[in-house]
Amino acid sequence: MKYNKRQKAIILLSDGTIFHGKAIGNSGTAFGEVCFNTGMTGYQEIFTDPSYYGQLMVATNAHIGNYGTQKDEVESDSIKISGLICKNFSYNYSRDAADASLEEFLKENNLFAISDVDTRALVSYLREHGAMNAVISTEIDNLEGLKRQLAEVPKMDGLELASQVSTKEPYYYGDENATYKVAALDVGIKTNILRNLAKRDAYIKVFPYNATFEEMSAFNPDGYFLSNGPGDPEPLKTAQTLAKEILDRNLPLFGICLGHQIIALTHGISTYKMHHGHRGINHPVKNLLTGKGEITSQNHGFAINKEETENHPDIDITHVHLNDHTVAGIRIKNKNCFSVQYHPEASPGPHDSSYLFDQFIENIKNK
Template identity: 45%
Template sequence: MNSQSPKGFLLLEDGTLFLGRLVGPVLPTVAEVVFTTNMTGYQETFSDPSFRGQIVVMTAPQIGNYGVNAEDPESARPQVAGVVCRELSPTYSNWRATGSLPEWLATANVPVLTEVDTRRLTKHLRNVGVMRGVIGIGETPTREALASLDACPSMAGLDLASVVSTREAYSWGKPDAPYHIVAYDFGIKRNILRLFDAHGIRVTVVPSDMPADQVLAMDPDGVFLSNGPGDPEAVTYAPATIRRIAEQRVPMFGICLGHQLLGITFGGRTAKMPFGHRGGNQPVKDLETGQVLITSQNHGFAVVGSPDGVEGAPDLAVTHINLNDGTVEGLKHRTLPVFAVQYHPEAAPGPHDAVPLFDQFLTALRTRRG
C-alpha cells in the first residue's frame, strides 16, 4: 500500500512488537496470532470458519494481486479477525475477479497490517508458539490496546464451533440424489458440500448441537462431522451425540475438528500444538498403503497418539501420521463404519491426493444400503 496508509502495529502477548501500515478499521483488534504457508487461496483462507477468532499471518510475500470473486469463499463472509502480510497489492488482475481484497475484508471490518517483516514474525511464532496479539494504529500500543490484549481469551477452552454453526438446518445438492447424509456444522466449508454433491450425495446441514435422535429420525445413509474452529474439548455436547449415532452403525466421516471429536468420543484426548498445521504443504503418510499425501491443513489441536494407537481409545486405529512431527492425521474405528482425517481432502493443494476419501465414504454408504 502507499505511504498515506496510517502506521500500525502488531503487539504479541510476550511483548514483541511488529510495525507496518494499517489498512481498514483502526480500532484495536485482538485474537490468537497464527501463520499459514499457503502461496495462493487467500480468499478461501480468510473465509474458512476454522480461522474464526484468529489473526492470520500470510507467509507468501504478496497477497491481493488477483482480487476476490463470488465463487471461491468457503462461507458467506470473511471469518478472520485480522490479516498480517508483507505486501498488499494495490491493484488486482484476474478474469474472475469482482473486487479487491481490501474492500472485501473491509465489509466485515477486518483490518490488514501490511509492510510487516512476516519472515521474522513467522520464525518467532515457530520458536515461541502461537499466542494472542493486538493490531492497532500508531507505532506505540495505547492503554486501550493493552487492555484489549489482556482481556482476550485463550483459544484453549474456547468453543467457537457453536458460534459459527448454522442456526437452522438446510439442504445442499440435488433433491433426487441417490444418497442422503446429515452433516454436523461445526464450521463447514462450502467446498466440502460441493464435493458431496459431485459424488451424488444430498446433504442436510444441521446445527452443531442437534440431538442424535433428531438426526437418526431422518434415516440418513451416513453422517459427516465437519471442520471448525476452537478447542475440541470445549465442544462438550458433541461426543455423546456422536457415540449414539455411531453405535447405530451409521457410516460416519470426520474432517479436522470432526476428526478430533471422534478421537475424544471414543476415549482419546487432544492437546494444543505449539504452532499448529496451517497451509497446503503438509506431508501425511497413509500407514495402510505407505503412500505419502501432500495435504492442506488448518488446525491448532491434535489427537494425542502415535502409529500404535490413541491413548485411552483402544477401539480406534491410527491410519495416517504427519511426517513432519509424527502427529495423528487419521483414525478409524476397529468395528464400526467410522473414520476421520485431520487434513482437508476437499482442499487439494494441487494434486487431488486426498479426494478418494469421499469415494471411501460413498462405498460405506452403498454397503449400508446393501
C-alpha cells in the same frame, strides 16, 4: 475517519513483543490468536474458512491481493478471521476472472488489516514461542491501554467457538433426488465439503452444532458427517454424545479436522493445543494403509494424543503427518467410521486426498 493507506500500525503480542506495519485502509484495532498460513495461494478461501474464526492471520507469502477476489471462491458467507497481517499488499490485481480487489473485499467485510510487516521475523518468532493472542492496531500511542484489553481476550485453549460459526437453523444442499442422504453436523463447515459430497450423488441436510441424534436421524440419512471448525474440541460435549450414539448404532460416520477430534474424544483419547499448529497447503501425509504419500491442506491448532491412540484397542492409525509424526487419520475397528486431521476437499495435491469422500460413499453403500 480519514482514509489513509500508509497509517502506522503495530502488532502487540501477549508476551509484550511488538512488530511494526502500516494499516491497509482505515485505522482500527483487532484482537485474536495470531497464527500463520504458508499457502502461496488461496487467501480468499482462508479468510472465509470458519476454522479460522477469531484468529489474526499472518500470510507468509510475500504478496497478498495480486489476483483479486472472486465471489465463488469463499468457504462461508463472510470473512471469519479477526484480522490480516501481511508483507506486501496489492491494491491492484491482474486476474481476468476476478470481480473485485482484495482491498474492496476487506472493506466490504469490515476487516482490519496491516501490511509492510516483517512477516519472516514474525513467523520465526511464532515458530519459536508458539501461537499466542495478539492485537493489531493503529493506536500506536496507546500501548498500555492495548495491553489491558489484550489481557482480557480469552486463550484458545478451552475455548468453544463452534457455536459462533454454526448455522442457526438446518438447511439443505444438493439435489433432493440424489441417491444418498447425508446428515452433516456444522461445527464450522466449509462450503467445498458440501460440494464434494453433492457431486458424489449425496443430498445433505446441515444441522447446527448442538443438534441431537434424534434430530439428525429424523432426516433418515444414509450416513453422518462431522465437520471442521474452530476452537477447542473438548468443550463440545453434545457433539461427542452425538458421535457416540452414531457409533453405538454402527452407522457410517466420517469426520474432518474438528470432527476427527470429536470422534477421538468419544473414545477417551485426549486432545491438546499444538505449539503453533498446522496451517498451509503443502503438508505431507502418509497413508499407512496404502503406503502412498499425500500433499494436503491443513488448518488446525489442536491434535489428538498419539500415544493414547496407538494404545487404544479399538482404533487404527491410518495416516501420519510426515513432518512431526502427529496423527493425521484414524479408523474405528469393527465400526463404519473413519476420520482425518486435514482437508481432502481443498485438494492442493490437487487430487491426492479426494478418495476419502469416495471411501465415505462406499461405506454408505456397504453398510
